[in-house]
Structure formats: C-alpha cells, structure tokens
Amino acid sequence: MTVLILTSEQDVTADLAVAVLLQRGVPVMRLDPADLPGKAVLAADYAHGDFDGHLSVNGHVLSMGGLRSVWVRRPGEPAAHAAHASRWLTAETRQALYGMLFSAPTRWMNHPRNADQARYKPWQLRIAHLSGFAVPPTVITTAPRVAAQFTEEYREVVVKAASGPPPDDPDLALPTTLIGPDTDFSAVAAGPVLLQRYVPKRADIRLTCVGTRLFGARKRAAPDQIDGRYGDTGYCWEAAAVPERIAKSVHEYLALSGLAYAAFDFAEDEDGLWWFLECNQGGQFGFIELETGQAIAEAVADWLARRASDRRVPEGRW
C-alpha cells in the first residue's frame, strides 16, 4: 500500500516526511501533476463492473487499489510542463487525474474539496466561532461607512488581505498593518477590506494539527510588533502546552471542516488568552520543527502510513 504525495520537485517539507516513510519501509510515490502527461502516465478503468486505475511515474506503477493515502502538498497545475501546454489540456488533465483519485477509497490530507472551502477566511471566522475559539471582532466590507464605523468602535484596528498576495505578484509582502479612526476609507468602495480589532499580544502561537495530534509553539512578540511573519525580533519558536479548551475547539474545527491537517495562528494576549487569527490548511511546519524539535514530520508520516479502511465509498462525499 503506497502513499501518494502530490507536490513539486522542490519541497523540503515533503522530504522530511518522505524520509520517515522510507525508513519504515512504506512505499511512496511522488507526483507533480505538472508532469502529467509526460513523465507520468495515467489509466483509469471504469470497465469491468468496478473501478481501478493506475498511475505510473518514471516506470513505477501505482494501482488505485494499492493507494494508502494522498498528501496534497504543493501540487503544480496539471499539464503545466507539457510540450503543448494550454488551458484546455490543463482542464482535461485535471479531470483525468483528480477524477481518478477522487474515485479511490483512500484517505486524504487534505481532500481538495475540503481544502478549497477551508481557504475562505470569512468562513474560517464563522467555523472558529462555532468551535468555541475566541475570535477578534472582524468586518469584511465594500462599504466605506461600515469600515469607518468599525474603526470608530474599536479604535485600534488591523487591515489584512483576505486572499493573500496578488496572483500576479506572489512575492509582494503584505504585512498586517495597524490603522486608526483617522483613516480615509473611500477606496473601500472599489475593493473589499478586511478589518480586525487589534489584539495586543505577548506572543504568536502556531498550533500544528496532524489528525488528532497537536503541536503547540510560542514565539514571544516584541512590544510594538504587529505581524509576526515580518521582522526579526531575536525570539525563537518554543514548544508550548496546548490548553484543553483549545484542544477541544481544534477537534471541533477539524470535524466541521473535514481537514486532516491544519496550522492555526493565534495571538496570545497579556492574560494568556489565545485569539484565533486564521487556520491555514496547507501551512508549513518545517520551520517549527527546526526550532522546537517537535516531531511533526513523523506525525505526518504516521498519519499517511495508516492503512485505508476498506470502505468502498470515496472520502469526498457529502
């Protein structure tokens, strides 16, 4: 039974888990969907009263019946490396590859259907609230008046991008930025803004979840630091105990969202309360493992290595 990892060639985080899997003798196939068709060959068979499929990469063949689990790490766009790449070839190849994989009775970290929904930040806030997390007051709006009222009410407010950096300039730094009630919000009418009450924090918390296993990490924040991702404060990530109340909410969140892996970001305030900021279903863990020594890659490998139950129905069902 083989673990399939969908990722591009340069992926050091994947390498960490692959090393553990190979040590344990668990077969691994690594595929960048960009290499299909080409380096990779696919055949999905819905012919003989049932379903089977095969994926072949560099001469190694994986049968869908022998698929233990799928780890969706950083897959390239299907057919992106093809000699005659086109949007249509990408669409047809996506249908062939993911259509076949979705048909297999396997375990997913994470199923693309759940991952896609989990990327919606406003939805994250709602699910976080329903799961019992403390969520800082937030508004997303295209109404300048609503943005101004929110800032008037909470005084110290941060502005964030909802979707991440611009697709045409993915390396652009967009640090979360503190603004005040004197801000001119007229441009909000031309594009939505996400505003959140500023949480003065003594630390950033990163909580990495692999199935039911939780790895808490804390990094002290400099007094005037708004966005922990930018600027070097000299502090490092250290392992942190996860309060039981938080663990309960995490399990509820994962159940509601259908995620097997997630990286939560919290702001720890002066009273020690963890405020939910976001949940990244594809968040990195390599830098945390490096600084805290937590065995996250091993936990990922453990999860991937577990055998699929023998249910016939694919995972991504309603």
Add this chain to the structure above:
Amino acid sequence: MTVLILTSEQDVTADLAVAVLLQRGVPVMRLDPADLPGKAVLAADYAHGDFDGHLSVNGHVLSMGGLRSVWVRRPGEPAAHAAHASRWLTAETRQALYGMLFSAPTRWMNHPRNADQARYKPWQLRIAHLSGFAVPPTVITTAPRVAAQFTEEYREVVVKAASGPPPDDPDLALPTTLIGPDTDFSAVAAGPVLLQRYVPKRADIRLTCVGTRLFGARKRAAPDQIDGRYGDTGYCWEAAAVPERIAKSVHEYLALSGLAYAAFDFAEDEDGLWWFLECNQGGQFGFIELETGQAIAEAVADWLARRASDRRVPEGRW
C-alpha cells in the same frame, strides 16, 4: 426570508423560477457577482459575538439572517465588471462574497463545494456505479496502448471531452464521436482521452432532479445518431415515467454528492435499459419544460421557497 439567485443578467431559465417566486410573494434578490464591488455592496460582520452580513443590490438590502436559500445559476466572476478589474480584486471579492455566504445557515442549490466535485466526470462514473446505475465501460488514459486495448475489446467506442469545450473557444462543437479499432492513438500520450463503449440507443433520456422530485423526459433517437445534442432528427422531448430502480439510484447519487439539483443524461437501449452517461449539476431545464410542459421551474421555486431549518452550522461542512 429572501431567495438569493447568483446569475448573470441574461438568464431566461432563472426568469422562469423568479416569476413563480414573485407570484407567491417570496422576496427574491438577484446578484451577478461580477457587479461586486459596484452595483452591489457587501458587509460581513463577525464582531458582536456572532455573525451577520448584509448584501445590498440597487438599494435593496438582504441580511444573512433573512437568507432563505441560494440558487447558484450562472454567476459571473466576482469583480469582473469593476472599473479596475484584476485577478487580485477577483480573488479578494470572491473571498468576501462566498466567505460571507458560506457562513450563513442557509440552503444551497447547489453548494459550490459540492458542485465543484460533481463536475469531475470520472468521479461521476464511480458515484453512478456505487449508486446502482448501469454505466457503460469507460476508460480515461494517457497511455496509447490502454486506449488501443479498450477499443479492441469493445469494438464500437465513442470519444468525449472530459472537461467540456476549450476554455479559449467555449462555442466549439465537440460532438461525441464513434471510432473503431483501426484508430491511431499515438496522440493520447500528449493529452488524456475518455473512451466509452458505444451504447446503441433508441432514445436519449434527460432526468431532471429538484430535491426529491424527478422529471423524466425521452427523445427518440435516429438510428445512426451518436450525440443527441447535435443535429435535428425531428423528434421532440416527451415526458417519460421514471422506473423505480432508477429513482432509487438517483436519490442515492444525490445523497453521495450533496446535490439539490442535477440533470442526468442516459442512453435508452433497445431493451429499454437506461445507461448512465453523465450528471450535470448545473444542467439547463428550460428546453425540457418548453417541450414536455413539465413544471420544473415551479419545482425549483418550491425548493427555494422552503424555509431554512434553524441549524446554526453552515451547510457546506464536511
């Protein structure tokens, strides 16, 4: 309690259901996501210990608490009509709009999360098989040898596009085409092909499903007609009884896929057996209603008009 319809301005099929809803005094809001920001204004509030949101179109305001149901018909790309349209503005606006709607405890026809998965044709074949439908033997492959073997085995085979017409040429006609074992399959290595055993048919069947209500329609096929969508045979769509066994499988398929609306295509063979060809979660019904007189728009309006249950958790959960 208002019905929200996400569609572009030109949508005659939506008009049919809107007319029924208005007759019954059910408030309707129509929004093309392309008009946000601009004609439409949005405010999603995650601030006061709970969630609420508002959508305003041409001065009419809809509160998320007053959202009865959402009908995803033919929505434009978010922000496509904006003065400064860009991929980033589209990404941010998609987050704002769908993130807010996904947070609401409403009913969806169909939830985008389920609709996206339901578009995968290979997955449709698997779910159809698990639901008990007769599915013609099918293969999807990038291996010329596999394509040749399949055609050798079944002799009369049709070739189809998996994803539909090319995104750069959406009006290109791509009729399902009959091929034989003498076909040269070498080009399959450059792009996946979908081959299916040809089902000689006496009729095309369109089965439109609205919640639990089924509308069967039959159109006689000319003896040598392969693809019922092209060419005029002089036959019309007529209402057809739905066999009990088929109805059972349809309900199973909808349960597995989480769809509230779907249009199934079958080929009826000489023995009267219905062979599953595909299930289009966004399939048109206007032309069927016109020719058969079946009250499908009314059934859609009935479904949309039902009040949301008072569950707090959004529909699109795992």
